[in-house]
Amino acid sequence: MKLPAGFRPLQLFGCLILLLGGGGCTKTPDTAAAGKAGGTSQPIKIGFLVKQPEEPWFQLEWKFAEKAAADLKFNLVKIGATDGEKVLAAIDNLAAGGAQGFVICTPDTKLGPAIVAKAKAANLKLIAVDDQFIGADGQPMKNVHYLGISARKIGESVGQTLAAEMKKRGWKAAETAVCMVTFDELATAKERTDGASDALVAAGFPREKIFRAPVRTTDIPGSFEASNTLLTQKPDVKRWLVGGMNDTAVLGAVRALEGRGVPVENAIAVGINGTDCIVELEKAKPTSFYGSMLLSAKEHGYKTCEMLRQWIKDGVEPPLDTRTVGTLITRENFRQVLKEQGVRD
Ligand code: FCA
Numbered sequence: 001m002k003l004p005a006g007f008r009p010l011q012l013f014g015c016l017i018l019l020l021g022g023g024g025c026t027k028t029p030d031t032a033a034a035g036k037a038g039g040t041s042q043p044i045k046i047g048f049l050v051k052q053p054e055e056p057w058f059q060l061e062w063k064f065a066e067k068a069a070a071d072l073k074f075n076l077v078k079i080g081a082t083d084g085e086k087v088l089a090a091i092d093n094l095a096a097g098g099a100q101g102f103v104i105c106t107p108d109t110k111l112g113p114a115i116v117a118k119a120k121a122a123n124l125k126l127i128a129v130d131d132q133f134i135g136a137d138g139q140p141m142k143n144v145h146y147l148g149i150s151a152r153k154i155g156e157s158v159g160q161t162l163a164a165e166m167k168k169r170g171w172k173a174a175e176t177a178v179c180m181v182t183f184d185e186l187a188t189a190k191e192r193t194d195g196a197s198d199a200l201v202a203a204g205f206p207r208e209k210i211f212r213a214p215v216r217t218t219d220i221p222g223s224f225e226a227s228n229t230l231l232t233q234k235p236d237v238k239r240w241l242v243g244g245m246n247d248t249a250v251l252g253a254v255r256a257l258e259g260r261g262v263p264v265e266n267a268i269a270v271g272i273n274g275t276d277c278i279v280e281l282e283k284a285k286p287t288s289f290y291g292s293m294l295l296s297a298k299e300h301g302y303k304t305c306e307m308l309r310q311w312i313k314d315g316v317e318p319p320l321d322t323r324t325v326g327t328l329i330t331r332e333n334f335r336q337v338l339k340e341q342g343v344r345d
Helices: 009-020 056-072 084-096 109-121 151-168 187-202 220-233 247-259 278-282 297-314 334-340
Strands: 045-050 075-080 101-104 125-129 146-149 176-182 210-214 239-244 267-273 289-295 321-324 326-330
Touching: 045 056, 045 084, 045 297, 056 075, 056 297, 075 084, 084 101, 084 109, 101 297, 109 125, 125 297, 146 151, 146 297, 151 187, 151 239, 151 267, 151 289, 151 326, 176 187, 176 220, 176 247, 187 210, 187 239, 210 220, 220 239, 220 247, 239 247, 247 267, 247 278, 247 289, 278 289, 278 334, 289 334, 297 321, 326 334
Parallel strands: 045 075, 045 101, 101 125, 125 146, 146 321, 176 210, 176 239, 239 267, 267 289
Antiparallel strands: 289 326
C-alpha cells in the first residue's frame, strides 16, 4: 500500500486500533472487507456489474474481464445492473453464490453509500469502475477503490481536437457554434464536457457560442432529442462543432444534424470511448463524426479484476484511485490503433 508522505506505519497501527475500537480513520477504505484482512484459499468468484450492458463500451469491459478470468483462473459473473433494485439484488445473489467481491459501474452514483453498506454486510470487496460513487454529502467517496478515466484531461483533448480541425478547415468563429451534449448529473460526464468547453475557449473560441444540450437519458435517442431541440433553437448557425461525454452522446447529435439537413462537411464531431463509434468510422461514406478519444477498456475490464482478485486472494489492497488515459482515433488510424490495443484483430 502506498502511504501518503508523513504517514508512518505507527499511525497506520493507531488507525487499526481505532477501527477495532469502533472509531473511524479517514485513511481506511470503506470497503476493506469487514473481518478478515488476509487472503483466501477458496475458489475465487468475482461479479462484474455494469449500468448499460447494451453499450459496446461495457461489452468490451466484460470481454477483457473474461480474459482476466481465463488467464488468472477465477469465476466471473457478468451482471447487467440497470437500476438500483437490480444492483442491490445482484449483491445479495453474489454473496449467496459464494463470491468474494465485485467490480461495478453503478447506474446511479448516489447509490454509493447503499452499495458500500450492502457489500460490507455481505463481506464482499468492491472496486467502482468508470463512475465514482457519490456520498451523502454530495462529494466523491474517495475511500472506495476506484478506477476511472482522467475525465477532465480527456475532455480537454476533445476540445483541442475540435479547435485544431476547425482551424485546419479555415472555419470562422462567426459562422460556427458548439453543440455540447451534457449530463451534469454524472461527475465524470461533467468533467469531460467542462474540459472540452474550456479547451475550446483556451483555443480562442467564444464561450457564448458554446451551447449545451442537456440529455435526459444517456443513449442515442436521449442525445438526439436534446441536440435536436438545440438545433431547432439555432437555425442560423452554419457550422457546428460537437462534443459530449461519450460516443453515444455525440452520435445522437450527429444524427440530429443529419436530420436537420446540415451537410456532413459543415460539422465536426468528436466522441469519447472509441468503442461505440467503430461502425460509424467504418461506414464507406464519411459522416461528420470525425473521431473519438479511445479509452482503455482493457485497463477498466482486465486490470480491475486483476486488482480485485489479488486483494481477495493475497490481501493486497489496490490503490484507491487509478486513472486511465485516452488516444485520439480517426478514420485515418482507427484500424491500426484498435489492433494495437487488442480491441480488434
Ligand atoms: C461512463 C460512460 C461510459 C464510458 C465510461 C468510461 O460510465 O457512461 O460510456 O465512457 O464512463
